[in-house]
Amino acid sequence: MTTQRTEQLLADIREANLTYMMLAQHLIREDREAAMFRLGVSEEVADIINTLSPAQLMKIAASNTLVARFRFDDEMVWNLLIESKRPQGPAQDSPYARLHARILVASASTDAI
Incomplete structure (x- = not known):
């Protein structure tokens, strides 16, 4: 670089x-x-x-290191978030995917505290 x-x-x-x-x-x-x-x-x-x-x-x-970090590193949460943003089709159940992702993120944040 x-x-x-x-x-x-x-x-x-x-x-x-x-x-x-x-x-x-x-x-x-x-x-x-x-x-x-x-x-x-x-x-x-x-x-x-x-x-x-x-x-x-x-x-x-002024730090050369990011202060913020991703709150989750679970592949399942990422996949749920990605799925919830895709166009809706008859076989997709996106509202449940979003809800599931929110629950997982919320539980991860309470574990960190």
Whole structure:
């Protein structure tokens, strides 16, 4: 990878980090319980994110590592999510696939807390 491409990738990561941290803080301030569920974070982490100053947000965002991560790594959940987005046909039961995926994601987020 060229130096320019590496620098662009790192800049993209920093931008994603800042966007994620700002969104997380906004969600927590708007509806703490829903934010904790949606973000998959504990009360302690929600408290920390809520109290971060703009300078602290920028410092965290400056990391070369993504702050956010996928909340699930189960192939079944990914397949259910993919199936629920495909065009509907008579043999597909997409509402159930979406519901099943939501249940699995919700249970994974409570396991992480």
